Amino acid sequence: MPYFFTWSAQRGTTGIELSGGEGVYFDTVDKGRFLDMGSLTYQAALGHGHARMIEAVRAQASRLCISTPNAVYPEKEALARELLAHAPAGFDKVFFTLGGSDANENALKMARLFTGRHKVVSRYRSYHGATLGAVSVGGDWRRPLVEPGLPGVVHVLDLDERSGRAGKTDIPRVLELEGRVGAVMLEPVVGHNGVLIPEPDYYARVREACDAHGALLIADEVLVGFGRTGRFFGLEHWKDASGERLVPDMITCGKAITAGYGTLGAVLVHERVSAHFEDHVLAAGLTHYAHPLGVAAALEALRIYDEEKLPERAASMAPQLASALELIVDAQPRVTSYRAIGLFGGVDLELDRPGFTRLAEALERRRVYAHLNAGNGTLIVSPPLIISEDELADGMNRVAEAIDEVCG
Numbered sequence: 273m274p275y276f277f278t279w280s281a282q283r284g285t286t287g288i289e290l291s292g293g294e295g296v297y298f299d300t301v302d303k304g305r306f307l308d309m310g311s312l313t314y315q316a317a318l319g320h321g322h323a324r325m326i327e328a329v330r331a332q333a334s335r336l337c338i339s340t341p342n343a344v345y346p347e348k349e350a351l352a353r354e355l356l357a358h359a360p361a362g363f364d365k366v367f368f369t370l371g372g373s374d375a376n377e378n379a380l381k382m383a384r385l386f387t388g389r390h391k392v393v394s395r396y397r398s399y400h401g402a403t404l405g406a407v408s409v410g411g412d413w414r415r416p417l418v419e420p421g422l423p424g425v426v427h428v429l430d431l432d433e434r435s436g437r438a439g440k441t442d443i444p445r446v447l448e449l450e451g452r453v454g455a456v457m458l459e460p461v462v463g464h465n466g467v468l469i470p471e472p473d474y475y476a477r478v479r480e481a482c483d484a485h486g487a488l489l490i491a492d493e494v495l496v497g498f499g500r501t502g503r504f505f506g507l508e509h510w511k512d513a514s515g516e517r518l519v520p521d522m523i524t525c526g527k528a529i530t531a532g533y534g535t536l537g538a539v540l541v542h543e544r545v546s547a548h549f550e551d552h553v554l555a556a557g558l559t560h561y562a563h564p565l566g567v568a569a570a571l572e573a574l575r576i577y578d579e580e581k582l583p584e585r586a587a588s589m590a591p592q593l594a595s596a597l598e599l600i601v602d603a604q605p606r607v608t609s610y611r612a613i614g615l616f617g618g619v620d621l622e623l624d625r626p627g628f629t630r631l632a633e634a635l636e637r638r639r640v641y642a643h644l645n646a647g648n649g650t651l652i653v654s655p656p657l658i659i660s661e662d663e664l665a666d667g668m669n670r671v672a673e674a675i676d677e678v679c680g
């Protein structure tokens with residue numbers, strides 16, 4: 273192939289030849305129709321071939337297709353207002369990006385500019401993007417390969433299931449010991465690194481520690497935002513110490529912000545941070561800042577999430593997904609545990625790497641797409657939020673059969 277495949281040695285790597293799709297199914301040229309239990313890398317929350325999404329992008333392309341970073345046009349303002357309307361009170365500015373990695377990059381830059389500090393605390397069980405800054409804040413296998421990365425990044429073992437630290441946080445102590453930490457960047461629910469769901473008081477303790485030590489709290493909602501967990505933003509499941517909605521300082525978005533129908537990311541910024549940039553230069557920008565096609569896709573996706581109450585729908589379907597995962601754990605001794613929230617769930621498997629390769633083949637034979645993370649030993653499902661009960665049952669049956677075949 274004249275182009276690279278991502279995250280792989282190129283020799284022997286092949287891709288899937290996509291040709292389109294409809295609803296929760298995507299089509300491939302060589303292997304036919306797949307049931308998409310992963311929303312194609314956690315983005316296709318509205319499924320495939322969505323007529324309204326396609327029309328929104330088409331109409332935008334003929335109205336205004338090329339922009340420039342500081343251009344003003346109505347859809348850009350409308351989208352910023354819509355995004356802020358879903359954030360906690362006090363959020364008043366949006367910085368647009370092209371995707372999740374650069375949303376995190378720019379949140380980190382703003383934190384440096386605002387606090388004058390460069391240190392960042394994050395978890396080992398995390399992924400925050402592929403660009404050099406974002407990858408060095410992430411904690412999974414993708415970081416050590418390209419180090420040295422950003423100086424001053426400190427990782428904690430919080431939520432490391434395998435060392436039994438699911439409910440604990442070292443962040444208050446680390447902030448105290450490190451001193452002058454500028455930002456704590458966390459996925460509200462850990463995404464591709466294993467669907468790890470913190471205890472109810474976890475973020476209240478993190479928020480308090482950030483306040484006590486002058487660090488900003490950045491919620492990376494790139495994977496779990498836009499309804500995935502049964503709330504619009506994942507962090508909405510947690511309260512602060514006084515029982516109110518937990519308020520981070522910045523929220524980063526990507527993936528389902530456009531439901532996959534365009535490339536866009538965003539940093540939502542609380543007024544206590546954004547006010548700083550009234551009189552200080554915001555040293556950040558991108559040629560494709562708020563590209564009209566991405567903006568149009570995001571605006572339409574947000575309308576559909578709201579109109580069809582898709583976060584609520586994900587919450588109402590959560591019990592069905594959780595019981596399907598529980599059945600797999602009950603039936604298979606080599607599936608040791610499951611976790612689920614909204615339409616997002618995962619199981620831990622006692623499989624080695626060749627076992628995961630066999631599992632990938634077994635899933636493919638059943639024409640079902642799910643995410644495998646052999647490094648952490650997890651299989652993750654995150655179907656489009658429009659999935660019906662029958663389709664979810666069908667998808668989970670196919671996943672269970674594939675696991676039976678490989679683990680049985």
Ligand SMILES: Cc1ncc(COP(=O)(O)O)c(C=O)c1O
Nearest residue numbers: 371372373399400401494495526
């Ligand atoms: C939590 C999280 N943050 C950031 C990113 C990076 O987003 P992108 O691949 O759009 O740059 C991802 C992508 O998987 C992610 O899961």
